[in-house]
Amino acid sequence: AQSVTQLGSHVSVSEGALVLLRCNYSSSVPPYLFWYVQYPNQGLQLLLKYTSAATLVKGINGFEAEFKKSETSFHLTKPSAHMSDAAEYFCAVSEMDSSYKLIFGSGTRLLVRP
C-alpha cells in the first residue's frame, strides 16, 4: 500500500527566506504525487502534481517540487517566503487502483515570521 511521510509538523521561516517542506513516499509502482495547501477554515487547494512527466514540477504561487525516485522524495520548495504562504501543506500519493483515492501525509504547518 502507498504511504506518505511528512517530516516536521511545523516549519517556521522568515519572510523572504527559502521554504522547504519535506515529503517521502512509499510506493511499489511509479507514483502520482501531489501537494495541497489549506488556508485557515478552508478546503484543500492543489498546488502542484507529478504524474510521471518532468521530475521538476512547477505549481501555483511560486512553489515547485522535485521528484527524486532514488530518494523516494517529493519535497516542496519556494525561493522566497511571503506572509501569505502561511498555511498547512499536505503531501499526497494516489492509490494506483481504480479508486485513485489520495493517501495524505499528516501535514506541515508553515509559519512565516515578519
Next chain:
Amino acid sequence: NAGVTQTPKFRILKIGQSMTLQCTQDMNHNYMYWYRQDPGMGLKLIYYSVGAGITDKGEVPNGYNVSRSTTEDFPLRLELAAPSQTSVYFCASSYSGPENTEAFFGQGTRLTVV
C-alpha cells in the same frame, strides 16, 4: 462556477443523534470521496464512489454510511453520533483519476459531538 458544495458548514450534535452531511458537485465528475481531518493526522478516507450506484469503504468507514444515486450528490450519513466523530469532514471529486485532473475539495463541515 460552484465546484464542490458542502452543507452545513458547522453543526453540533448530541451523542446518539443522527445527521446527513450533504455534498454536491456540478463538474460532472465520476469520482467522489469523503475524508475526515483530525489535528495532526492528515486526512483519512471514509468512503468513496467511482460512479452513480457504486460506493466502497475507505480507511475509516465505521459509524458512517453513504449513497450515490446521482452523479452530482454524495451524502454522508452518521446514524448514532459519538464523540469520536468530532472532526472536520471534506468532500472531494475528480473526473477520471488524478493522472488527468486534480481532486477538487469542498470547504468542509465542522462537526462537534457532545
